[in-house]
Every structure is written in C-alpha cells, then in structure tokens.
Amino acid sequence: MTTTDARSTGRKPAQIVDMSWDPITRIIGNLGIYTKIDFANREVVECHSTSSLFRGYSVFMKGKDPRDAGFITSRICGICGDNHTTCSNYAQQMAYGVKPPKLAEHITNLGEAAEYMFDHTIFQDNLVFVDFCEAMVKATNPGVLARAERTDAPRGDIHGYRTIADIMKAFNPFEGEVYKEALKVSRVTREMFCLMEGRHVHPSTLYPGGVGTMPQPNTFTDYLSRLMRVIDFVKKAVAMNDDVFDFFYEALPGYEEVGKRRILLGCWGAWQNPDVVDYRYENMNRWGKAMYVTPGIVVDGKLVTNNLIDINLGLRVMLGSSFYEDWVNEDPFVTHDPLGNPVDMRHPWNQTTVPVPQKRDFDGNYSWVMSPRWYHPESGQHLALDTGGGPLARLWSTALSGLVDTPYVKATGNSVRISLPKGESLPETTLEWHIPKWSNTIERDRARPYFVAYAAAMALQFLEEAMGMLRDGDTKVFENFEVPDDAIGCGFHEAVRGVLSHHLVIRDKKIANYHPYPPTPWNASPRDIYGTPGPYEDAVQGQPIFEENGPDDFKGVDIMRTVRSFDPCLPCGVHMYMGKGKTLSTVHSPTYGANHG
Amino acid sequence: MTTQSGTTEVSGEPSRGEAREGIDEIHILWISEGMSCDGDTVSLTAADQPSIEDVVLGLIPGLPKVNLVNKVLSPSLGGEDFLAPYRAAARGELGPFILVIEGSIPNQNIIDGDGYWTSFGNDPETGEPQTLNHWIDELAPRAWAVVAAGTCATYGGIHAMAGNPTGCMGLADYLGWEFTSQAGLPVVNVPGCPIQPENFMETLIWVLQHAAGTAPPPPLDHMLRPQWLFGKTVHEGCDRGSYYEQADFGLDYNSPKCLVKTGCWGPVVNCNVPKRGWMAGIGGCPNVGGICIGCTMPGFPDAFMPFMDEPPGGTLSSMVIKPYGAVIRRLRGLTNDMVNHEPKWRHNKRKLTSGFDPRWRS
Ligand code: SF4
Numbered sequence: 025m026t027t028t029d030a031r032s033t034g035r036k037p038a039q040i041v042d043m044s045w046d047p048i049t050r051i052i053g054n055l056g057i058y059t060k061i062d063f064a065n066r067e068v069v070e071c072h073s074t075s076s077l078f079r080g081y082s083v084f085m086k087g088k089d090p091r092d093a094g095f096i097t098s099r100i101c102g103i104c105g106d107n108h109t110t111c112s113n114y115a116q117q118m119a120y121g122v123k124p125p126k127l128a129e130h131i132t133n134l135g136e137a138a139e140y141m142f143d144h145t146i147f148q149d150n151l152v153f154v155d156f157c158e159a160m161v162k163a164t165n166p167g168v169l170a171r172a173e174r175t176d177a178p179r180g181d182i183h184g185y186r187t188i189a190d191i192m193k194a195f196n197p198f199e200g201e202v203y204k205e206a207l208k209v210s211r212v213t214r215e216m217f218c219l220m221e222g223r224h225v226h227p228s229t230l231y232p233g234g235v236g237t238m239p240q241p242n243t244f245t246d247y248l249s250r251l252m253r254v255i256d257f258v259k260k261a262v263a264m265n266d267d268v269f270d271f272f273y274e275a276l277p278g279y280e281e282v283g284k285r286r287i288l289l290g291c292w293g294a295w296q297n298p299d300v301v302d303y304r305y306e307n308m309n310r311w312g313k314a315m316y317v318t319p320g321i322v323v324d325g326k327l328v329t330n331n332l333i334d335i336n337l338g339l340r341v342m343l344g345s346s347f348y349e350d351w352v353n354e355d356p357f358v359t360h361d362p363l364g365n366p367v368d369m370r371h372p373w374n375q376t377t378v379p380v381p382q383k384r385d386f387d388g389n390y391s392w393v394m395s396p397r398w399y400h401p402e403s404g405q406h407l408a409l410d411t412g413g414g415p416l417a418r419l420w421s422t423a424l425s426g427l428v429d430t431p432y433v434k435a436t437g438n439s440v441r442i443s444l445p446k447g448e449s450l451p452e453t454t455l456e457w458h459i460p461k462w463s464n465t466i467e468r469d470r471a472r473p474y475f476v477a478y479a480a481a482m483a484l485q486f487l488e489e490a491m492g493m494l495r496d497g498d499t500k501v502f503e504n505f506e507v508p509d510d511a512i513g514c515g516f517h518e519a520v521r522g523v524l525s526h527h528l529v530i531r532d533k534k535i536a537n538y539h540p541y542p543p544t545p546w547n548a549s550p551r552d553i554y555g556t557p558g559p560y561e562d563a564v565q566g567q568p569i570f571e572e573n574g575p576d577d578f579k580g581v582d583i584m585r586t587v588r589s590f591d592p593c594l595p596c597g598v599h600m601y602m603g604k605g606k607t608l609s610t611v612h613s614p615t616y617g618a619n620h621g
Numbered sequence: 622m623t624t625q626s627g628t629t630e631v632s633g634e635p636s637r638g639e640a641r642e643g644i645d646e647i648h649i650l651w652i653s654e655g656m657s658c659d660g661d662t663v664s665l666t667a668a669d670q671p672s673i674e675d676v677v678l679g680l681i682p683g684l685p686k687v688n689l690v691n692k693v694l695s696p697s698l699g700g701e702d703f704l705a706p707y708r709a710a711a712r713g714e715l716g717p718f719i720l721v722i723e724g725s726i727p728n729q730n731i732i733d734g735d736g737y738w739t740s741f742g743n744d745p746e747t748g749e750p751q752t753l754n755h756w757i758d759e760l761a762p763r764a765w766a767v768v769a770a771g772t773c774a775t776y777g778g779i780h781a782m783a784g785n786p787t788g789c790m791g792l793a794d795y796l797g798w799e800f801t802s803q804a805g806l807p808v809v810n811v812p813g814c815p816i817q818p819e820n821f822m823e824t825l826i827w828v829l830q831h832a833a834g835t836a837p838p839p840p841l842d843h844m845l846r847p848q849w850l851f852g853k854t855v856h857e858g859c860d861r862g863s864y865y866e867q868a869d870f871g872l873d874y875n876s877p878k879c880l881v882k883t884g885c886w887g888p889v890v891n892c893n894v895p896k897r898g899w900m901a902g903i904g905g906c907p908n909v910g911g912i913c914i915g916c917t918m919p920g921f922p923d924a925f926m927p928f929m930d931e932p933p934g935g936t937l938s939s940m941v942i943k944p945y946g947a948v949i950r951r952l953r954g955l956t957n958d959m960v961n962h963e964p965k966w967r968h969n970k971r972k973l974t975s976g977f978d979p980r981w982r983s
C-alpha cells in the first residue's frame with residue numbers, strides 16, 4: 025500500500041488538512057473528533073476529542089436521599105443504565121453495610137450477562153461493523169473489496185459464508201442478513217434482561233439490598249430457552265469477526281498500526297461471586313479477586329495490580345482542558361479510607377463539580393469531559409488508561425490474573441477459554457481468546473464477540489446455581505437495611521464499554537457527594553493538566569491512513585474505525601459531548617509535519 | 622381533541638379529519654442532542670410490533686415512504702455528511718419532515734457569553750458549536766409534525782430535577798404549549814423514561830398514517846400524550862391489583878403482593894407498562910417486582926422522591942380500601958392532578974430557578 029511505501033522511502037513535505045467529524049454517528053451521545061491529517065505522508069498528526077453535552081448528575085444528586093441514587097444514575101446512560109444501577113447499589117451496599125441474599129446476586133449477574141450480550145451485539149454488528157461492511161469498503165478501499173471477493177473465508181464451515189466479501193455483504197446496514205439477524209438477537213437478549221431486571225434500558229427491579237424480581241422456576245427457564253436460541257449466533261459471530269479481521273491484517277500490511285497505543289488498560293471487574301462478596305471496604309481486595317471477570321491494571325503487557333483497594337486509591341480526576349472550576353481548595357470530604365490510607369484531593373470522593381460554560385478553544389478548554397487518570401506509584405505518572413472498548417481490557421486482565429476457573433470459563437495466564445454447549449445447528453464449541461500483540465483498533469473489535477461468548481457461558485453457570493437454590497426453597501432476594509447518618513461507599517463494576525465506578529459520601533442521611541466514573545470519560549478525555557492526551561486522541565494521533573480516497577472525497581474511515589473500536593458512548597461523559605466532518609481549511613505547514621516526524 | 626387525563630375513560634374513536642391529500646414521502650429528522658441518555662433511540666430498536674426496520678423498509682402498508690435520519694442508526698460516517706438533511710431542512714429545501722426531539726432542552730438564556738450546554742454540529746461559517754436550541758428554533762416552525770420522545774423531551778425529566786444547573790425543560794415548555802406544527806398538530810408527547818418501545822412506534826405509525834391521509838390526527842390528552850396509551854393508570858393494569866383490593870401489602874421487596882407500602886406510585890400514574898409488558902409482553906415494573914416511580918409523568922422525578930418510601934396518601938387509601946368508592950377516586954384524582962403538573966422552574970427565562978447553588982457547601 026501507498027502508506028507503507030511512503031514510510032519506507034522517507035518522508036515527503038507535509039500537506040496538512042484540518043478535518044473534523046462532529047457529530048460522530050453510530051455511537052450514543054455527542055462526540056466530535058478534530059484532526060490534522062498529513063495527506064502527503066498519509067498519517068494523522070493531531071487529534072482532539074470533544075464532547076459538547078453537560079447534564080450534571082454529580083451536581084443535582086446532592087442533598088437527595090441516597091437510596092434514590094441507583095434510580096437516578098441509571099439515566100446517565102441510555103444503553104447501559106443497568107450497569108449504573110448495579111454499580112450504584114454496590115456503592116450503597118458498602119455504605120449501608122448490607123449484603124444482598126445470594127439469589128439476588130445471581131439474578132443481578134444474569135441481568136448483567138444479558139446486557140453484555142445485547143449491547144455488544146447491537147454495537148458490533150449494527151454500528152461498528154458498518155465500517156467494515158461491503159458498502160463502506162467499496163467506498164473507501166475498492167482494492168480491498170476486490171481482494172475480499174477472491175478470498176475464501178477460512179471459517180466458512182461455521183458461519184456459512186464462502187468469501188470474505190460475502191461476510192461483508194451480510195453486514196450491510198438494514199439489508200444484510202447478519203445486520204438484520206443481529207437486531208433480532210438484540211431483542212431476544214433484551215427479553216432475557218427484562219426477565220431479570222424488569223425493563224431495558226432503565227431497570228425497574230434493582231434495589232440496594234437486592235432485587236424485587238419474583239424468582240420462580242419459569243423466570244429461569246424463560247431465560248435459558250432464549251439463551252439457547254442465540255447460542256449458535258454467538259459462535260458464528262466469533263468466526264465471522266475473526267475471518268474479517270485476520271483478512272484486514274493480510275490485505276493491508278501495517279494495519280496493526282491503526283488505533284495502536286501503548287498498552288494501558290484498566291478493568292474494574294464484573295459479576296460478584298455471591299459466596300465471597302460482603303461489600304465491606306476492608307475486604308475489597310479479597311472479594312474483588314473473586315469476581316468472575318478479574319479487575320486489573322495492565323501496563324505494557326504486565327499486570328500492575330488486581331487489588332481493588334489499590335485501584336481505588338489511585339484514581340485521580342484531572343482538569344486541564346475541561347469546562348469546570350477546580351475544586352482543589354475546597355475542604356475534602358474524605359481524608360482517609362476505612363483502612364487509614366490517605367485519600368487524594370483529586371480522588372472522586374473529594375471532587376466537586378462546578379460547570380463553567382465557555383467558548384470551545386482547542387488551545388485551551390475544549391470539552392465537557394474531564395480527564396480521569398490512574399496514579400502509577402512506581403513511575404509517578406498519571407496514566408491515561410483506556411478500557412479497550414471494554415472486552416479487550418476485561419479479557420486481558422482476566423487472562424493475566426489466571427483466577428477465573430469455572431465449568432464454562434477458564435483463565436490460563438495468557439488466554440481465556442470459553443466453552444459453549446451444543447446449539448440448534450452447531451456442536452459444543454470451545455473458543456480461546458489469546459492475549460494479542462497489540463492494543464489497537466482491530467483487537468478492540470475482535471475481543472467484543474469473544475466477550476459475548478464469555479457472557480453467555482457465565483450465564484449458564486449463574487442459571488444452574490439459581491435453579492438449584494430455587495429448588496431448595498431458598499427464594500429470598502432482598503435484605504433490609506438502615507441508611508446511616510454518615511458513611512462512604514464505592515462501587516466497582518464493568519459497564520459494557522469498560523470501567524465503571526461510583527463514589528458516594530453520605531452526611532445526615534443525605535447525599536453529600538456522588539461521582540460516577542463511567543468508561544467514556546476515561547476513553548474520550550481531553551488533554552490533562554500535564555498535556556497528556558486522552559486515549560481517543562492518543563490512538564488516532566499518529567495513526568496511518570489506508571483509505572484510498574484523497575483529501576477531496578476523504579471519508580476518514582480508518583479514524584472512525586479507531587474511535588468506534590472504543591465503543592464510544594457519550595451520555596456517560598457527564599457528563600459529556602461530541603461531533604462533525606469535512607475539510608475546514610487546508611494548511612500547508614511543513615514545519616508542523618516535521619515536528620511529528 | 623384534548624381531554625382531562627387520569628383515571629377517566631379513554632374516549633371513543635376520534636372523529637375523522639377532513640379528507641385531504643396524503644403525503645407520499647416523508648423524512649424523520651431525529652435529534653438526540655437534548656440532555657438525555659439516548660435511551661429512547663436504544664429503546665426504539667427493541668420494538669417489534671412493528672420494528673423500525675419494517676417501517677424504514679416499507680413493510681407497513683398505508684404509510685408514506687420514510688427516510689429516517691438518526692445519529693445512532695445512521696450508516697453515514699458522521700459530520701457534515703450526516704448533517705446535510707438537517708441543513709437542507711433549515712433552508713426550507715427538504716420535503717415534509719417530522720422533527721423528533723430526544724432529551725430535555727437546556728436554558729441557554731442563563732449563560733452569559735459563548736458557552737453552551739449542548740450542541741449539534743458546528744456553524745459552517747464560524748466553526749463554532751451550534752446549540753440544540755438553535756436547531757429547534759430553525760426546524761420546529763418548518764416541521765410537518767413535532768414529536769417529543771421520552772420524558773426528558775416531553776416534560777424535562779431527570780435532568781430537569783431540583784438543583785440542576787442547566788435550567789432544562791420539556792419541548793412544549795420551550796416552544797410554548799400552544800405551538801402547532803405545519804400539519805396543525807401540537808407537540809406530540811410520548812413520555813416514558815425511556816419510551817416503552819411499542820408505545821413510541823405505535824404513536825409514530827399513527828402520525829405517519831395521518832400524513833398519508835389514511836387516519837385522523839392522533840387523539841391527545843391535556844398533557845399532549847396519546848390518550849389510548851396513557852389514559853389509564855399503572856394500577857388499573859397491574860396484576861398485583863387484587864392484593865391491593867384485599868389490603869394485602871408486601872412489606873419489603875421479597876413479596877409478590879402489592880408494592881404500595883414499599884414505594885409504588887401505581888395508583889396515580891398514567892402508564893400502560895404493567896399491562897403491556899416492556900417488550901413483546903415481557904418485563905414491566907410492579908408486575909415483575911419494581912415499584913412504579915412515575916417515570917412517564919410531568920412531575921417526574923421530584924414529585925415521586927424518595928422513591929423507596931410509601932407515597933403520601935398511600936396509607937390512607939390502603940386503610941380505607943374496603944369502603945372503596947367515590948371518595949378514593951376523588952382523592953386519587955387530586956394526587957393524579959398534582960403529579961400531572963410540572964415543577965415551575967421549567968421555563969426559558971433568564972434566571973435559573975431550579976435551586977442550583979454552585980457554592981452549595983458554604
Ligand atoms: S403494586 Fe403498585 S400498581 Fe400494583 S396494585 Fe400495588 S400499588 Fe397498584
């Protein structure tokens with residue numbers, strides 16, 4: 025390809041064009057990506073990511089009854105509201121000192137498993153994959169499409185498509201077979217969700233202390249029969265995605281550089297183990313490691329920690345490019361954690377949100393998103409962790425920790441093995457996700473269907489355990505509690521697209537402070553006070569351009585693939601915004617390009 | 622066309638409109654840049670009776686051809702490519718269109734200077750963000766019909782709760798409750814946090830059939846909700862109703878009995894979800910074990926908080942449940958009336974009256 029040729033034969037004088045996409049489509053929320061592209065050397069030299077929406081949850085929650093927090097914070101996100109409710113309930117359970125009955129944990133876990141299956145499916149197949157579908161590849165890389173037509177799909181015996189181009193056709197929006205089937209599957213999996221949590225998006229049966237869902241045998245068999253109906257779709261999705269992504273590496277040598285950044289991944293863990301969790305802060309390291317997705321911070325391929333207490337204490341919320349007043353001179357709410365460790369002023373427990381609407385200025389403040397970072401004690405750096413779009417970090421962290429060992433899912437130290445039972449047309453299948461060489465666009469996308477399989481497999485285990493309890497007559501799903509006068513709590517969970525934490529401070533039985541930190545503020549964050557770009561900015565900046573179109577009819581598909589690989593979902597940025605795209609001006613600025621050489 | 626809502630009977634078939642020319646092709650310009658979670662768009666994709674693909678692919682007879690423009694579902698790459706139909710509509714160059722707004726409308730009047738609470742694309746001349754308010758001002762007067770999707774857009778919702786800093790409000794608060802579109806329709810409100818998928822699709826279908834000239838305008842109540850969907854209360858459709866009748870109440874959430882003592886507002890909330898289920902008849906709220914928090918209501922959320930306590934008056938009505946009758950209906954009518962009103966801070970004046978105090982700690 026031209027890109028690799030240009031790189032190997034030395035650089036040409038830069039030809040820089042401003043390009044922006046605002047709003048970005050096929051995501052939830054308002055996102056804008058502003059870039060400078062060097063068309064002579066076919067690479068992105070600069071990227072700013074901005075969100076233009078402010079709503080203010082952490083502001084209007086103040087003074088409210090803490091029990092209302094889950095109901096309110098659900099509304100932060102229109103696709104993963106339940107992840108927020110669940111996380112809020114985890115934080116409240118810590119503050120109230122209440123442990124829900126085991127069956128309630130199973131029901132919540134089953135709801136969350138259905139949510140992961142639903143959300144990843146609709147996002148991957150109906151939103152992300154449109155960037156890899158026949159229509160899009162034809163418009164951006166006709167040469168690649170021609171090759172796809174000649175390339176047999178290696179896993180055709182599983183998914184039934186003969187060539188790579190046939191798979192791409194099946195993903196054409198509104199018309200392709202897989203696109204339509206995925207919409208249907210997203211409905212069946214949402215029905216599974218509604219059986220456990222009442223409604224989707226904003227669940228109705230989750231409470232701090234447990235759930236209100238009426239557990240009956242048919243509650244679980246209704247879920248199981250739907251799960252079995254989609255299990256073969258899951259196996260096929262993994263095979264189709266693997267085929268297309270492997271083909272991209274092969275057809276476009278160097279594509280691994282697209283969206284590649286240093287491996288800086290965070291995962292906060294998902295699915296509590298009901299036999300271990302007690303929600304006490306003091307024991308958080310123990311029950312955090314018992315979760316069925318293991319929390320962890322992975323830096324340059326190494327596991328830095330999987331202790332939720334360390335993870336909690338390292339959280340920092342930075343400003344630098346955001347439309348807010350600093351709170352550093354306020355009184356802290358929490359000076360020490362329950363174990364006596366000091367808590368930083370920039371920790372979510374101590375944050376105060378004061379919005380200051382102002383003009384967007386890419387040299388100054390340009391986003392409603394703040395910049396969450398993780399303080400790495402060894403290097404003293406504030407790391408701009410990303411979530412790899414969710415599954416990449418979850419699988420990576422779980423694989424390295426090697427702690428998950430269940431009948432259906434097993435972490436091996438460098439891979440995760442997932443077993444799915446026989447379905448309508450395909451036999452029992454074991455899938456294995458291996459730690460990839462890169463943290464890049466394709467690997468973020470590839471991890472997603474594997475995680476759908478992971479969620480389906482875990483659901484089988486939760487179902488078996490819940491059914492067993494029910495048959496033993498153990499149907500308690502809610503535990504009563506008192507709201508204390510003063511307390512603190514924190515909840516750690518995985519929203520579909522990655523890390524989710526809620527931090528809560530109660531004074532006089534009212535919310536004194538509440539800060540939810542969902543994945544998108546991590547991924548979409550702007551440059552912080554040290555000038556460190558956020559993950560989208562960092563992943564896009566410096567990436568090569570493979571699209572065959574020139575500046576005049578440039579679509580930016582490689583850039584959009586990178587942004588979408590993170591599963592952007594901006595309602596949760598606050599908290600956030602973004603979006604638009606056309607050439608604004610052509611700037612010939614050789615020195616600029618040289619700096620980035 | 623409007624009647625008092627509440628526990629009144631749904632009125633009979635509305636009279637047929639005058640026979641008129643139908644529209645063959647219509648655009649749906651959906652803007653989700655209000656203060657929202659985009660949950661209404663997501664919820665819409667759960668509808669199966671009919672599904673959004675059925676409508677877009679022309680599988681429902683008697684509708685005009687529909688061109689849906691929605692950011693989440695758009696096959697475009699984004700930016701100007703995506704904004705083109707909105708720009709054309711603002712110039713008056715796009716055929717008839719239905720404007721759908723998702724999310725509450727912030728009050729830009731309380732901002733001094735160039736800041737904005739939410740924007741949708743940039744001004745092509747200046748490169749500055751264009752506010753949601755700008756787009757509504759441009760598009761609403763030209764729209765054939767205006768539909769508000771979800772409680773945020775209809776009445777303000779969660780983001781407009783007490784203490785909010787953005788002063789946001791519902792679409793009718795912003796445009797004025799007397800607003801009428803090109804077709805002579807008021808804002809069509811489909812509340813719900815989020816919309817119940819089929820409730821929204823059904824309303825949309827009715828509006829589209831009206832556009833095609835095959836149906837009269839949809840019958841709306843005084844809060845501009847479709848009467849046939851919101852004319853009854855949660856309670857009237859709840860399968861725990863017989864427990865209520867026998868004064869048999871659950872005392873915590875482990876119970877299959879009536880949830881009124883643990884926070885259910887069902888008796889005074891207009892919503893059909895327990896009867897209809899959430900999707901394909903599955904799920905719901907009190908029928909599954911969730912208290913009704915009044916998420917379809919103009920007074921949501923403030924009038925219903927704290928959610929997990931027994932609603933005021935709940936004790937009274939549950940004590941006197943046995944001599945059930947006119948008295949209860951009247952009392953309940955009063956409460957229904959109260960929760961069918963929006964808090965007065967939802968307005969577009971220059972002052973923020975939601976109770977937000979940036980220095981709340983001092
Ligand atoms: S649970 Fe709620 S809606 Fe159902 S009968 Fe009781 S009060 Fe009415």
Ligand code: SF4
Nearest residue numbers: 892906913914916917
């Ligand atoms: S029953 Fe209540 S909480 Fe449930 S959807 Fe209807 S109004 Fe909302």
